[in-house]
Amino acid sequence: MIYQSALRQQIIKCCRRLDQLGFVAATDGNVSVKLDGSRILITPSMLSKGEIEKSQLLICSPDGKVLAGKGEPSSEIKMHLYVYRMRPDIKAIVHAHPPAATGFAAAGRALTDPVLPEVILTVGPVPLAKYATPSTDEVPKSIAPYIKKHNAILLANHGVLTLGKDVAEALHRMERVEHLARIMLTAGQLGGAKKMNKNQIKKLLDSFKII
Ligand SMILES: [Zn+2]
Structure with a gap:
């Protein structure tokens, strides 16, 4: 069992990384982890991820009520609670606005083409x-068609939004999605990325024993 102070530290480390990487502006973004039972530990609203401290994180109930801590939880708490309800395997969630991936989301372009082996394997x-x-109920509804089978989703x-079994996995997925988006932009300028074919993907999954 991981102690709560360690989980708080993991969230703060993740927030600092999101800030350093330029994945959030001003007070954007939110991070949460699932605690024992169905309580969650989540970043509060209106605080910069570069400055937030461990003691400012909030513990909330499954219906979004603040059980411990001061202030309001992230405005996207409904999205976090929905993900935990739908995916019992998920223990951490990261939401950010990394510029290249958000550019795809703004252009109405998904990142579903199989192009990079490490993305296929880990995201x-x-x-x-x-x-x-x-921040409305529309957000959980919008991700409903994808939430069962995906660990990263672009929000138009x-x-x-990225999910993980712990904070590190959710953060790494966020980093990989943004890296993929940048590579797809470059490949686009060079005539477009070549998709990996079915045989290449099968061989890749077989060699890493992923079915
Ligand atoms: Zn947002």
Whole structure:
């Protein structure tokens, strides 16, 4: 069992990384982890991810009520709670606005083509969820078609959502999605990325024993 203070530290480390990488502007983005039972630990709203401290994280109930800590939880808490309800295997969630991947989301372009082996192995296809007004019930509805089978989703005209068994995995998926988006932009300028074929993908999955 991981102690809560260690989980708080993991969230802060993730927030700092999102800030350093330029994946968030101003007070954008939010990070959460699932605690024991169905309580979650989540970043509060209106705080820069570059400055947030461990003590400012909030513990919330499955219906979004603040159980411990001061302030309001992230405005996207409905999206976080929905993901934890639908995916018992998921223990951490990262939401950010990395510029290249969010550019794809703004252009209405999913990142589902199989192009990079490491993305296929660690993230999978990244679909595009329909536009939803941020912080409303529209957001869980928009990701509903994808949430069971995907670990990263582009949110149209908004940003990116990544999931993981822990904070590090969710963060690494966010980094990989943004890296993929940048590579797809470069490949686009050079005539377009060549998709990996079925045989190449099968061989890749077989060699890493992923079925
Ligand atoms: Zn956002």
